[in-house]
Amino acid sequence: MTRASELMDRARSATELNDFGEDTFREGLEILVASADGEARFNEVGRASFDAQIVSFLSFRLQVEDWYARHPEIDEQEIVAPLIGLGLPRTGSTALGCLLAEDPNVRFIRNWEAMAPCPPPELATEATDPRIAMAEAAMARRDQLFPRMRIMLPSTATGPTECQTFMGYDFKSQLFQAFAHIPTYVDWLNHQADLVPTYRYVKRILKLLQWRRPPTRWRLKNPSHSMFITALDEVFPDARYWMTHRDIGSVIPSVCDVYNELSKAYSDEVDKPYLAQQNIAWTELGLQRVMAFRDAGADHRFFDIHFAPFQKDPFPALEQLYAFLGEELTSETRTRMQAWRESMPREKHGSHTYDPAAYGIDLAALRERFRFYSDRFGVAVAA
Template identity: 35%
Template sequence: MTTGEPIWDRPHRPAWMRLLNGVGGGLRRVGVLRPRLDPDSLLASAQRRAGLSDWGDDGFREGLRALVDAFETQGPAHTFGRIFFREYCVAALTNRLRIQDDLKRHPEILSTPIRRPLFITGLPRSGTTFLHRLMCEDPGGRPLYLWETLAPSPSPRYETRLTDPRIAQARKQIGLLNSLAPRIRAAHLFDADSPEECNNLFAHGFIAGVNGFLFDVPQYVEWMNEQSLLEPYRYLRRQLQLLSWQWPGDPWLLKAPAHIYGLDSLLAVFPDACIVQIHRDPLQVLPSLCSLASAVRGITSDRVDLRRLGAEFTEAMAQGTERAIDARATADPARFFDVTYASLLADPVETVRAVRQYFGYSYDDEFAARMRRWLAENPQHKHGVHRYTLEQFGLDSDVVNRRFSRYREWTRSLARSSSPQT
């Protein structure tokens, strides 16, 4: 629950968006609400765009309904917000149709091996992107690139990985995103041909934590908390098989903070997975996360209550840490390697070496040299300083520390134990 008056953030608005929303607002006042957001309309639009109609498993429909209902429940978004949300859903549905068509026409895809994939996770804003991009300097590994998460079908080919037309399309999408929310660039650099999180792949199944980050949909988040994550991870595996069918690599190099919510399901679907969990002080994580979320949600909302956002993400992240603690209590400890944010920043190359050595992945001088070159080319704050404070989001350090007391004690116990970590 939130206490105190709202702390309003008024998002940046390009002139063309203000004009569009002004026209849409006038139509709404006379009872015309556009565009339509009912699931049947979204499904029909995706079928027309893809020229396909076989959805395969219909399990995604409940999540689609839950997301749309939650978006509408929060009140009528401005016109561009509705357009943005609709396109997000239709794009995900179109991808799902195309993926299903690929799997139906080429059933051999589901025999593609996924051996000992590496997953990086931890609280958001804890260094997961930094470590992931360093790991992806592995000359033999298989990163998941942003452009292929936005359009996984048709299966990308190794020979055209640098010239695939989807890369240019992804750059256009990123350009639009940066124009809509300029603050994002300093917090998280989206680059079409850089490694990226698994979030977009989960979005194709509509049981995806990223939806609760992008949009103000608390009703959907409550619904998601009650869902099994086994099928989303099975669908993730099928998509990875599609992506590596004609572009193999070993191992897959993956990351998403959202994995802390589903470590038990992840290991059920990828029993030989190797998981790195990064730990950082929640007092540092939360305001950084809220700052990024406020910029993203400002795309579809005219104003964002930063106090409510702070309370929401405090609870959501605390729940995530507790799910991870519970899952790891019954999992094989050999599947995990723990990293502190401080040790990662102090010696990132040594951190990668220690992780690779522990899990038995290859490591050589070429890999180390590639990482050092990447570090030289990508200094911290290269794209601007991301500034934030607890107070911006109505957060109190004592309240946050109490809510994360179990996580803090658990991380202290890890430090005292013989668990592998840096």
């Protein structure tokens, strides 16, 4: 029996369920587990945490399929014209996602339901859902394990999160490479994996989440969508996109530092230069793919936002984004957005500092390598 099969059996035992649904997840699971076992150099905490996460994702998949088996009408739900953010990480995309989530007329993936999507939430009881407290406790443990993450990526149990977790249920997600040295899996994901089934499964979970908890106008976000934009488009052909932009010399070293913060809790042998090589490679490939997609006739579906003016005052960009969508930015939504902004000032938990040289990054060479991107979108070099 393979290690992947053993982990599947653990999930079956934990849930007393057996149906994982379509077998699309199996290839990614096998490659991920083999890569982690052979390459990750986990310490004791890392090995236990990795296995626990895999079993958790498999268990959630079993639960999703169980709800569909008992309520096949869920599949009649429709996901119409979602707005999807795919700007680079560390570009203000998290703040933008949080501001958009303040609109009471839209739906987004909340941290607490990403951590445990079943049973699907209900509008009448969600304010007292025990999963909120469970998510708060999990995030408190995260802050203890990764003390600098509150500075890098502040979040709350009821705030928005990315699609990465749900992609993880199909075991084709960048989530795993953020904390584990798994080059074989990363190479497969970037160059060989078929993400169409993955996005179909994400859509399957979104249907489940909105079934008893409207509204149904989704606001989604995930930087790695740029890597798999054609697969995403096949599953969500009416989607519209926003894309945030920032000097690549500020983006890549910051992302590397996030990966390092996550990885060092799970391994005593973190390879910092590898983190840079990995992030440079996928960022370059993702930008090339999304630019080709836009050039092939989809440019009108994108709205671009630049980091510096957005940080100074987000409302001009938000007004233009709502106009792009053909929707009204109501006074209620604007007030809620302003309240969120005042409650979450930049550097609320401290300043995120890092040394590019620690990752072997030459900023001048990096910026030259990404001139194809900065020239295309008029991205200014940070002062």
